Amino acid sequence: MQVYRWTLTMALSIVHRATGIALYAGTLLLAWWLIATASGPAAYSHVQAFTGSIIGRLIVFGFTWALMHHMLSGIRHFVWDLGYGFKANEREALTWGALIGGIVLTVLVWIIAYAIGGGR
């Protein structure tokens, strides 16, 4: 930690892990939602009350970003697995792409969600 200059790719490697761990915990929310749907209207209304609240909405927004970022960052790893993109400028470009792309996709998904009436 003391001998390496802190680089973007290193920071994003940590973010890839962190988003992975966040998504791991977030599956509880998805499981809760599916089970509630299967259980009936009362259980479903609890989930809706949660996802409709400010804190719930923030968590789902964070989950969306974690998912989008982790996916793009993962695609970056697939590119590296295939043996491409190892030059310094390519590494940086892929990493910036994952970072910016993750934010753009998240915002895009939420705009579409609100546009089709999910915000109500």
Add this chain to the structure above:
Amino acid sequence: MSFDESHGAPKGSSMRTPLGRVRNLGAAHSGTSDFWRQRITGVAMTLLMIPVIVIVMMLLGRNQAGAAQILGSLPIAVILLLFIFASAWHMKIGMQVVIEDYIHNEKLKLISIMLNNFFSFAVALASTYAILKLSSGV
């Protein structure tokens, strides 16, 4: 756990030497199969991402009856089951890598890996059960 059987005089009929048994397995003792499965499930989820987002969008703003009807349809149930299966497997491997990287106490590591397996399997099974229940319409 074939390692233990290799101590002392070989009892079994295995032709493999101790070196033959451990070669290519590396520090994780399980070889590269998890590495490969991590990629398979990752690619699978990437391919399923757009259908899954569309499904979630279809459910937004609906009541329980509407959501249950959509989730109970065959193609949607299959897509979600595939996604659940891939994500549970992917996250189990991913968390195991994190555990193996940061937890160096052997007992604590094994307990964590076991709990990781339980959690991943439980989440997957609970979600699968919910979808099958919706598909059968009970």
